[in-house]
Amino acid sequence: MMNSQSTTNQQLTVSMEVTDEYxxxxxxxxxxxxxxxxxxxxxxxxxxxxxxxxxxxxxxxxxxxxxxxxxxxxxxxxxxxxxxxxxxxxxxxxxxxxxxxxxxxxxxxxxxxxxxxxxxxxxxxxxxxEPDYLVIEPVAKDPNRMTDEKPITVLVSKKKAIAQAAQLISNALDRLQNEANHASRSRIDFHTELRSMRQNWRLRKKGQNIIGDLSYRGAWSNFSQPATFEVIRNENQQQAGQSSLIVNTPKTLEGGNFYVVRTVKGNLQSNTLFEPLKVSHPQLQNQSNDSQWQTRLEIAQNMLFNNELFKRLAHESVLLKLPIPTIAAGNQILAPLFPGLQLSINLCHPSSQSSSTQYDSVNNNTVLEHTLYQLLHEIHYKNMHFPLPRPTSVTLAINSAKYVAGPRAYDKKTLGQLAQNETILEQVIQQAQHSMLRLRTMCLIDSLAIEIQDPLIIPNWNYLNAPNQTSVRVDLYSYGYEGFSSCRTSVMLHIDTKTVKAIMKDGRVLNLSFESQELRHLLLNLVSHHQIVALQSLAKAMGWKLVSLNSSVGVGKQEPICGTASSLVLISPNGDRTVAVKSGPHSGIKVKLSSSPQEFLPSNLVSNQQWQQLNGQFKIVDWQRLPGKTFVNKMEYMMACLAIKSS
Structure with missing residues (x-):
């Protein structure tokens, strides 16, 4: 706008400042x-x-x-x-x-x-x-409208008009955002994807090439195998979700591999000992060069990890000194566990043959397989995380217990124990021995619980266990008499790698070997002794007198298995009945009864009635024909009948 004094033909130059980018x-x-x-x-x-x-x-x-x-x-x-x-x-x-x-x-x-x-x-x-140049006047009203509009009507109409304008702007913004998102999804940027790769993998630029590293050098790994890969741009990126990177890995790290850990029974033949195990892994099937670069790099690094693990196991198997030496050849390692039982560790590669066995049907022990990976991972972790030295001026990576060896005057044996370091193969063998011994013990207790139903055998397993030790408490109950303290017998079993330690109720400790027969003999002895102790507790409650209790009978026929029989002699409350019970782990239970004469005839030789209470000969009782569900229940019925005074 120009002033009134200026000429009308003169042009006005207006300068506009462009908003520059910040x-x-x-x-x-x-x-x-x-x-x-x-x-x-x-x-x-x-x-x-x-x-x-x-x-x-x-x-x-x-x-x-x-x-x-x-x-x-x-x-x-x-x-x-x-x-x-x-x-x-x-x-x-x-x-x-x-x-x-x-x-x-x-x-x-x-x-x-x-x-x-x-x-x-x-x-x-x-x-x-100034109003001389511009005058603002209200809009003329429609003469057709006879009545004036109310303020609320005007307000509602304005709000409606503003809402429509806001809706138009929102719809336009949504369309713009959808177009921008579609454009960004249609093609993945090379530099953006390369930046995401650098967050997980080590990359460096060598000349015009981008080289990556898959090795575990950061964890001080000395395993030497080509572990570099090359990253190049995908020039033929045409599809919407196609990656803009192409990863070239070494041929030796393609296809992947995995471990199959299993236990083998019997002696293997030499001609089929080290034949390659033909199995197929479901996660390694259908792997091609067109797979995602993240998947290919993970498979290649896992393959490198497995190769390093197998090299360590093969080296440790040669240095390990066992009564039966270990064998390592090809991609398989055999280690003895127990007589007639061996541990087989196979490094398998995926096979595409139709005759290949499926992965789940090889009886693979996934727990031991995970243990292999975990032990090598712990070695890498310890190489990277050293404990703080005490004092702080000493060097790293030295056992802290050696610093106090001088002041505490450790001997040669103690120092040798501090320097001991179990290898991966030793720890896996120990865990495999423990798992097999635990399985044997579990099967033995279950078979005895099915075979012997009187008394009840109830095992209580502890689920919070160490890798090489498991605890189980075996309880023996007499059904229906759980209220008696003596009608329950307990034994605590600590299952180790090669031995089973049994802690009895009275505190005795028995060390058993890995043979299942020894544990079976122990449990049978406990069953026979439990019947005698339960009968003793019942006799006290019924008023019978205990004459003799012997937990180890030294006379009579010897038991064919390890252990001795137990015996018990009871007298009725009126003194005219005598019951003798013998329980053996193999011979079973035998009940005998002796009674006094029913009629008393006084004579010159025997004038007092008490001499007539002398019992006669013992007779064998067929206690199985007595009514009752269990042995203690039948004995209760018989003792109740014998306690009645004879007329």
Missing amino acids: MVQEILNDGTEIYKHPLNMSENFARIIQRIDFDKLSTILSNQDNNNIGPKKDFEIPEIQMNVSSFVNPNQRPSSFCQLAPQFESIKSKIMNALTNISVMYDVMKVAK
Whole structure:
């Protein structure tokens, strides 16, 4: 807008400042960028004014005064000719300032641009303020409407119009975002995907190539095998979800491999001992070069880990000294566990043949397979994480117990135990022996519980166990008489790698070997002794008198198995009945009864009745024909009948 004094034909030059992109001032460590805001008009004008050298300007003006001849007069700063009529003086005078200082042409142009912007702003404000130029009048009402609109109606209509406008803007924004997301999903950026790869894998640039490393050098691994891969750009990226990276791994690390750990019974034939095991792994099937780079790198690194593990196992098998030596040949290692039982560790490669056995049907022990991986992982972890030394001035990676060996005066044997370090193969063999011995014990207890139903055999296994030790408590109950303290017999079994330690109820400790027959003999002895102890407790409750209790009978027929029989002699409350019970682990239970004469005839020789209470000969009782479910129940019925005084 122009002033009224300006001419109508004169053009108005309006300067517009383009909003520049914010300049990056600082980049933090986490990638956050701090931008520098652009200068506004006043700051830009102040920055331009600061470039003027006023000392040089005063020197030029003093030289001009000296050259002029005549009376001195006040100096007036010449006006600058502009095309803006609001700041134009009609009496413009030519000035020689521009001719004398051509180096100020840039400053002159910038000042003129600033004055132009200020002039435009002044004109806009004047038009908006004074009603001579712009008048704002209300919209004329529709003469057809007879009644005035209510304020609430106007408010509702405005809200509706604003909501429609907001909905249009929201829909447009959603379409723009969908198009942007579709464009980003259609093609994966090479640098973005390369950055995500660098977060998980070691990469370095060698010349024009990008080389990656799959080895475990960071964990101080000395296994030497080519473990580098190359990353190149995929130039033929056409599909929507296709990766922009191509990974080239060594041929020796393609296809993958896995372990099959199993126990083998009997002696294997030499001609079929080290034949390759043809199995197929479900996770390694259908692996091609077109697979995702993350999957291919994981399979290659796992294969490198398995190769290093097998090399360690083969080296340890040669150094391991066992009564029966271990055998390592090809991709298989055989280690003895028990007589007639061996541990087989096979490093298998996936086979695509139709005759290959499936992975689940090979009886693979997944627990021992996981143990192999875990033990090597612990070695890598210890190589990277050393315990803090005590004191802090000593070197790392030394056992802290050796620092106190001198003050505590350790002998040679103790120092040798500190220096002992079990290998991976030794730990796996021990865990395999423990698992087989635990399985044997479990099967033995279950078979006895099915075979012997009186008393009840109830094992209580502890699920929180060590890898090489398991605890189980075996309880023997007489059904229906659990309330008696003596009607329950317990034994604690600690299953180790080659031995089973049995802790009896009275505190005795028995060390058994890995032979299951020894544990069977022990449990049968406990069963026979439990019947006698339960009968003793029942006799006390029924009022019978205990005459004799022998846990190890030394007379009579000897038991064919390890152990001795137990015996018990009871007398009825009235003293005219005597019951003798013998229980053996193999011979079983035998019950005998002896009674006194039923009639008393006094004579000159025997005048007192008490001499007639002497019992006669013992007779064998067929206790199995007595009514009752268990032995103790039948004996209770018989003792109750015998306790009645004979008439």
